[in-house]
Amino acid sequence: MRNTRALAVAGAAVAALGLSAPAAIAWETPSNITALPSVIAPGGQLTITVDGCRGGGTATSNAFSPTRLSPVGGGKGNEGDRGGAGNGTARGTAVINSDARPGPYDITVDCNGRRMTKPQAFTVIGGVRGGLGGSTTTGATPTDVAIGGGLVAAAVVGGGVFWMRRRAERRI
Numbered sequence: 001m002r003n004t005r006a007l008a009v010a011g012a013a014v015a016a017l018g019l020s021a022p023a024a025i026a027w028e029t030p031s032n033i034t035a036l037p038s039v040i041a042p043g044g045q046l047t048i049t050v051d052g053c054r055g056g057g058t059a060t061s062n063a064f065s066p067t068r069l070s071p072v073g074g075g076k077g078n079e080g081d082r083g084g085a086g087n088g089t090a091r092g093t094a095v096i097n098s099d100a101r102p103g104p105y106d107i108t109v110d111c112n113g114r115r116m117t118k119p120q121a122f123t124v125i126g127g128v129r130g131g132l133g134g135s136t137t138t139g140a141t142p143t144d145v146a147i148g149g150g151l152v153a154a155a156v157v158g159g160g161v162f163w164m165r166r167r168a169e170r171r172i
Contacts, residue, residue: 033059033107033118041125046094050109053090057111063124064094069111102126 032051040046048059050069057069069090090111104120140148 033109033116033121035107035118035122037122039123039125040096042096042098042100044096046096046122047091048094048107048109049089049091050111051089053109053111054088055112056090057109059092059094060108060110061094061105061121063096063100063105063122065097067092067094069109096124100124 032049034049036047036049037044046064048067048069049072050057050059053069054071056071059067059069069092072089072091102124104123106117106119107121108115108117
């Protein structure tokens with residue numbers, strides 16, 4: 001019975017050690033590339049965050065120029081007593097090219113001498129021509145004037161008839 005308990009405790013200890021080892025290595029390898037917002041228009045600013053990129057690096061994509069990633073924070077952060085700058089996260093801001101075509105784009109990160117790509121990290125949407133709202137013509141056309149004049153005339157006649165009926169009802 002005691003051998004069974006000792007074996008179970010030893011197995012649990014080995015499992016815990018095995019599960020914690022990849023977490024210690026993760027700080028040396030870039031991982032978890034995040035691009036916000038995930039849907040963006042040409043000319044917009046995209047914030048790129050990469051975990052496991054202590055010394056910073058570079059992010060590239062077909063939709064923006066190479067962007068420098070800088071370490072975030074100070075002190076030891078999540079690194080424990082291993083020392084080093086930052087908390088293992090790097091961040092940068094990229095400006096989407098004004099001629100970027102709509103569709104999904106990948107982001108490739110070079111960090112700590114390693115390269116990682118996140119496929120379809122963000123999507124560029126087509127631009128919207130806002131602010132014009134019918135103001136592109138030089139003025140009202142003759143058809144517009146005729147329609148507007150007809151509506152005003154109908155309102156005046158209708159108002160006159162209504163007023164005359166109300167006036168006639170008061171006399172009775």
